[in-house]
Amino acid sequence: MKKLLFQFDTDSYPSTFDTIVAYDGGADQVISFGGLTPSNITPLVEGTIFTRAPKDKKNTAIFIGGSNMIAGQELFAAVQKHFFPGFQVSVMLDSNGCNTTAAAGVAKLASSGTIAGEKAVVLAGTGPVGQRAAVLLALEGADVTITSRHMARAEQTCKEIKERFKVNITPLEAVDHNARGDAIKNANIVFATGAAGIELLRAEHWQNNNNIKMIADANATPPIGIGGSDMMDKGQDRHGKIIWGAIGFGTLKLALHQHCIAKLFEENNQVLDAEQIFTLAKAMA
Numbered sequence: 380m381k382k383l384l385f386q387f388d389t390d391s392y393p394s395t396f397d398t399i400v401a402y403d404g405g406a407d408q409v410i411s412f413g414g415l416t417p418s419n420i421t422p423l424v425e426g427t428i429f430t431r432a433p434k435d436k437k438n439t440a441i442f443i444g445g446s447n448m449i450a451g452q453e454l455f456a457a458v459q460k461h462f463f464p465g466f467q468v469s470v471m472l473d474s475n476g477c478n479t480t481a482a483a484g485v486a487k488l489a490s491s492g493t494i495a496g497e498k499a500v501v502l503a504g505t506g507p508v509g510q511r512a513a514v515l516l517a518l519e520g521a522d523v524t525i526t527s528r529h530m531a532r533a534e535q536t537c538k539e540i541k542e543r544f545k546v547n548i549t550p551l552e553a554v555d556h557n558a559r560g561d562a563i564k565n566a567n568i569v570f571a572t573g574a575a576g577i578e579l580l581r582a583e584h585w586q587n588n589n590n591i592k593m594i595a596d597a598n599a600t601p602p603i604g605i606g607g608s609d610m611m612d613k614g615q616d617r618h619g620k621i622i623w624g625a626i627g628f629g630t631l632k633l634a635l636h637q638h639c640i641a642k643l644f645e646e647n648n649q650v651l652d653a654e655q656i657f658t659l660a661k662a663m664a
């Protein structure tokens with residue numbers, strides 16, 4: 380029986396990245412839809428749950444992506460509202476790679492040092508990856524701050540994280556390199572999650588900071604997020620700090636994403652969001 384993955388994307392055009400990883404993760408056929416919202420998915424979800432016999436339902440699964448994390452979360456919840464005992468398929472949320480990227484980065488940090496009890500700053504943490512990185516660091520026991528160029532955006536992000544995950548994150552405004560340098564003065568862990576091609580710190584902002592033990596940077600598009608580091612860094616020691624670059628932990632991100640897709644087809648009741656994906660990431664790191 381063919382393994383069918385239905386790719387539900389909240390953007391107009393479904394992510395080609397997610398389509399390719401879906402095939403690489405073991406789907407026999409990927410059927411992609413764009414522009415999906417809670418109000419237009421009912422026939423699509425019903426088609427997935429009513430068609431195959433109970434023992435065969437594990438061969439049908441749903442993947443939710445798109446660039447808007449909150450829209451993705453709402454779609455993820457709306458899909459599951461259509462399920463009832465005996466009639467469900469496995470479902471995964473990974474808007475803009477948020478869960479797999481953050482999980483891979485935090486799992487690599489956790490494999491390199493202690494997170495519990497440390498002060499962590501997620502730079503430009505208002506995007507999908509930053510939000511999830513902040514959550515996972517907090518769930519690991521760190522005292523987490525996220526920065527944004529706009530205080531209102533940082534506050535709104537922390538509020539949404541609290542509603543979903545019940546963890547407290549501190550919002551902080553940091554408008555430029557110097558302000559972000561100030562924001563990490565007391566940090567032990569820095570995770571840079573700025574938009575592609577945006578440098579957030581120059582080398583002088585972190586190299587002589589003795590509080591910092593570990594740094595991760597998600598941005599692989601030059602210029603990378605952390606000046607003076609390298610996107611290929613794989614737990615590299617630079618100035619006494621352990622550095623994970625975007626490609627350095629991106630290998631785990633891709634393997635994890637593929638592993639999650641494969642897992643969807645093992646049973647028909649998998650629900651993969653941040654917590655479950657992070658558990659898988661830590662086992663693979």
Ligand SMILES: NC(=O)c1ccc[n+]([C@@H]2O[C@H](COP(=O)([O-])OP(=O)(O)OC[C@H]3O[C@@H](n4cnc5c(N)ncnc54)[C@H](OP(=O)(O)O)[C@@H]3O)[C@@H](O)[C@H]2O)c1
Nearest residue numbers: 476503505506507508527528573574575597598625629632
């Ligand atoms: N390594 C991997 O395997 C992997 C996988 C997926 C994604 N990524 C990368 O992960 C990073 C984060 O992804 P994302 O989708 O969460 O990012 P995003 O939503 O595009 O951007 C994150 C934040 O960057 C800030 N930002 C945007 N322009 C800026 C500027 N000119 N100066 C300073 N800050 C700016 C914004 O924060 P404020 O407006 O609040 O300041 C924004 O919320 C990206 O670089 C992406 O390419 C890596």
